[in-house]
Amino acid sequence: PIADTVFGVTTMLIAIPTGVKIFNWIFTMWGGSIQFTTAMKFAIALVALFTIGGISGVMHASPPADLQQTDTYFIVAHFHYVLFGGSMMGIFGGIYYYYPKMTGRMLSEKLGSWHFWLMFIGMNLTFFPMHFSGLYGMPRRIYTYDAGQGWEGFNLASSIGTAVLFIGLLIFVYNFLIAGRRGAIAGNDPWRAGTLEWSIPSPPPEYNFATIPRVTSRLPLWDLKAPALNAEIPHSERGDTRVDVDVGSKHAGHSHAGFVGNLPKQATEAGMHIEEATGKSAKELGIPMPNLTIKPLICAAGMTIMFSGLLFIHKDKMSLAIATILTGALIMILSLYAWVLTPLEDHH
Structure with missing residues (x-):
C-alpha cells in the first residue's frame, strides 16, 4: 500500500509540469503563423502523440489501474507514445529544419511528406493496438504465446505498422542522401x-x-x-x-x-x-580559432576500453579484465594529460 501510494502521488505530480509543457507548445503555435512544412508536421505530431502518451500515463496514478496494467503491453504502448512519439518526431522535425543549415541544401518536401505520413500512420498502427492487448492481459517481454487469448489481431496490426514505419524510414534515408547532391540551394534563411x-x-x-x-x-x-x-x-x-x-x-x-x-x-x-x-x-x-586535436577522441576510446574490461569479469576472466581496464585507463590518462597541455589557440 505504501509503494502504491508513493507511485500514485508522484504520477499525479508529474502530470502538472507535463500539462504546462503541452499547453506551452500549443499556445506557441496559436500565437504564430503556421506553415505546414515537413518540420512543422513532425512538431505538431510530437505534441499530439506525447499528449496521448501522457494521458495513458496519468491514469496509473490510480492504484487499481496501475496494478492491472503494470508489466503488460499497455505500458509498452504508453512509453512508446512518450518516447517514440515525443522524441523521434521531434528529432525528425529538427533534422528537416536544420538540414539546410548543415548542408546548404533543402530536403525534398514531397518525400518529407511521404515520410511523415507513413511514420505517423505506422507509429499509431504499431503501438495503439498494444493498449488493447495489454488490457486483455498480454504481458511484456514475451515473444510467443498460446493461441486463442484474443491477442492475435492486435499483434498482427502492430506487425503491419512496423512494416509501414520501416518503409517511411527508407524514404527518409533516400531523401537525406539524395538531397546532399541534388537538393535545392537553401541560402542563409530558407524558413524566414x-x-x-x-x-x-x-x-x-x-x-x-x-x-x-x-x-x-x-x-x-x-x-x-x-x-x-x-x-x-x-x-x-x-x-x-x-x-x-x-x-x-x-x-x-x-x-x-x-x-x-x-x-x-x-x-x-x-x-x-x-x-x-x-x-x-x-x-x-x-x-x-581553437586548435584541431584528436586527443579528446582518443581519451573517449580509452574510457570505452577501460569500462569494457568489466565485461570479462562476468566471464570469469579476471586477468584479462584487469589488463583491459589498466590499458584503457592508461590510454585515457595519457591522452587527457596531452589534451590539457594542448594550447587552445595559436598565439595572436
Whole structure:
C-alpha cells in the first residue's frame, strides 16, 4: 500500500509540469503563423502523440489501474507514445529544419511528406493496438504465446505498422542522401526565421560569424528583415532585459536608445546584419580559432576500453579484465594529460 501510494502521488505530480509543457507548445503555435512544412508536421505530431502518451500515463496514478496494467503491453504502448512519439518526431522535425543549415541544401518536401505520413500512420498502427492487448492481459517481454487469448489481431496490426514505419524510414534515408547532391540551394534563411543562426551562410563557415552581431531582442533577424513582426517584442541594450519593467517599485531595464524594433534602420544601427559567404578562411579574416586535436577522441576510446574490461569479469576472466581496464585507463590518462597541455589557440 505504501509503494502504491508513493507511485500514485508522484504520477499525479508529474502530470502538472507535463500539462504546462503541452499547453506551452500549443499556445506557441496559436500565437504564430503556421506553415505546414515537413518540420512543422513532425512538431505538431510530437505534441499530439506525447499528449496521448501522457494521458495513458496519468491514469496509473490510480492504484487499481496501475496494478492491472503494470508489466503488460499497455505500458509498452504508453512509453512508446512518450518516447517514440515525443522524441523521434521531434528529432525528425529538427533534422528537416536544420538540414539546410548543415548542408546548404533543402530536403525534398514531397518525400518529407511521404515520410511523415507513413511514420505517423505506422507509429499509431504499431503501438495503439498494444493498449488493447495489454488490457486483455498480454504481458511484456514475451515473444510467443498460446493461441486463442484474443491477442492475435492486435499483434498482427502492430506487425503491419512496423512494416509501414520501416518503409517511411527508407524514404527518409533516400531523401537525406539524395538531397546532399541534388537538393535545392537553401541560402542563409530558407524558413524566414528570426534567430541568429539563419543570418550566416549555409553551411556555416568554421568561425560562424565574421562580425559579432549585437543582439537587442530574442528574434534579432526579424528586427532587420521583418520589423513589424518584432514590434511588440521587448528590446534592450543587453537583449536579455525587458524594457520599462518595474520590479519591487524599482525601474529595471535600460532600453537601447530609440530602438523599439519597428524601423529597419534602427536594427542596422544596433549592429544586426546578414552575412554572405566570403570563401575566406578564419586565418585570412584574422579570426582566432581553437586548435584541431584528436586527443579528446582518443581519451573517449580509452574510457570505452577501460569500462569494457568489466565485461570479462562476468566471464570469469579476471586477468584479462584487469589488463583491459589498466590499458584503457592508461590510454585515457595519457591522452587527457596531452589534451590539457594542448594550447587552445595559436598565439595572436
